[in-house]
Amino acid sequence: MAGEIRPKSKEELEEMKAPYEEYCRKAFDPGNECSKPVSLNGIRWLSCTMYIFTPHSAGNLAELGAEVIKIEIPRMGDAMRHTSPFNEAYLYPLHDTRPMTGTGFGFMNANFNKYYLSMDYHIPEMRDVFYNLVRQSDGLTELYRPGTFDRWKMSYRTLQEINPRFIYVWGGGFGYGPKVFGGSYDILAQAHAGFASITGMHDFMGGHCTKSSNWVMDWGSGTLIAYGVLAALHWRRKTGLGTMIEFSQVQTSTRFTEYAVPLYGRFGIVRQRWGNWDTQLCVHGMILCGKSDFPDAENPQDKHDARYVMVSAFQDADFKELCSVIRSKELYEKYRVCKDRVEAMAQVDIYTALEKWAADKSRSAVAKVLTDAGILASPVMNDREVYESEHYRQRGTVRWLDDPLFGDVLLQAGYSAGMLSKTPRRVNWIWRPVGADNLTIYRDLLGYPTSKIEEWYAKAWI
Template structure:
């Protein structure tokens, strides 16, 4: 394997989304990821459908490429022994059980570091390993709700809304990748492993950025602006003659360029419209004026006109449209893989393009337990021992 994490072995005890997203990214950049699943059932997301392709859910296929799958019953002494052997050879272990569960199973940080003192052990949970909410069950929707994200999402006169994607899970997975990379760098210099604590709620709070900054600066609770921006106007979708377009007038120079391109140069110097601060204060008037202008042309006409004028704008694509977009395809953001039962499957590509050590999409998401025999043999189990473990349902 190649990539910046080549030679790094990851013991993946996670399931659902936050942990598997993290380990997929690590695998994309060269890590060997051994995904441990329950015998006969596997990761819950294998069953989250329809849609299913070749017996696998589209959900599972989206976040488990480049991994090996083994099945182990970790509630048994023999199963835990397999985990301990894996820990001795692993650089990183990751789990996303509720706090305390891994310790009760005998696979927590303190136990695994007895097998490997330099192991990096990452725990992802809803609310973290400390604090009064520690023992609460953690779900993406709860983190979005409790973090304030839902309170600032949706139309001003509508109810709070959850994001269309599981941003708390994915955000926590991204923070876990960063933390693991930082811990690997620290271990490279010192030889020391450590525990990492990532929570969905903390990850969402970190994304509040300017919403929190606006509150700290003003003392006012941020409201909902629909698809508009609280600090920039006009910066939102507008209806065209045949659809919608996203207009992003991010500064006063762009406002002047927009007014010229739209054939309304006088608006650039109109009182209440001249500066962004004025436009934010007079949001309703500005939006109404721009809305009337945008309705006069089609989306395609506006895109040609605004691109020529250097004004940021874009169509509001469906998922189907963007996955067939020529720019997206040129960037290799849709990748095709051969799966043992599903045949040809597509997955979203790798967004970070490294010049010398790029990530690669090498293998399709594994079948349940596809690599059990291979991995156990590497750990020193012979064919008879593996057959015995399988007969007793331990693997």
């Protein structure tokens, strides 16, 4: 038959005969990532970064196998090391002179697999050492105020003379323009460029504009830089030329406002926030049930929060089924067509009816009844439940890492960003103390004598 693909060996025949799920399990084989090659093998990247946004951009490359050298302030390190959720989770030591200071869990996820170099690169004495690193590297990410690296003779216009293949990334708040001197934080990006204004409950629901609890603009921007870097690497393969990326973080927030900009441009309508419901689909939201799944739990996240269910039944047939489950024929008669349901007041009506129906039921009961009826529904799970989820366990999304320095650490990042069958992302170590790889880099890579390195160390230049 035309178009048929024939197996070339017995093994290939077996593979083709296997059910698709089995094929995927074998192809991805969670837990054995380290037996496979890495895709960015041979790429060396420098990272003069801190906090989450720019470290994450380099961290993405490190998870894909690039050799990322994180250059930190001597004896102090990345400011993010000194942050921890509510000041309680640290791993020790920070540096060999500071055993009683630790690195906080705020540092987690953006810094896997990196090599830790310390260098005070802003002093003229270390400039040549820095240039030597540039000569042997493929690129750099930095986050200083615009013009700072230029003042230190370390901006793209200097470095491209040293290494024309060099890919230079500046990542920061605004980039050139009226706000060029503003710094950046995730919360600034969320606030400044539209994202927070469309997040959270609407005024009439008693809501306010809302900051996403996680640093979504940092994680999102870091990932966007990583793909910019991959595009630049591809371009360099064709032309032999590096490039400079000037990455303004606040723009990520604008980019993440979906249809808001075109909507305003064409119709002059400013997008409003719509809480746990949806402006384009209905039913497509989260509802509150009357009973907790864990009424006796001590943890309030279990005791009180285990009451939310996400429901999606926006197609007419699904909505009909949903209405028959909640035994409300009139609701169906009133809002038969998707277009009618999406109207704001219709949504108020519909979700009120749903929550009224769920008022005497537990979260899992609601999710089960709806799922059994063929409607997409899922409890809103907290992190403990995610950890216990068999689905994530089998796929290796959440897993324990035996870190070479810090022992057992439970991780999700690295394995939750899409799986590559031949060259999977991986986490080899979560991080190392400040300057842990100084000898490896200064002596073995750059060839400086140990006496020199000791001298720099004594002067706190490294």
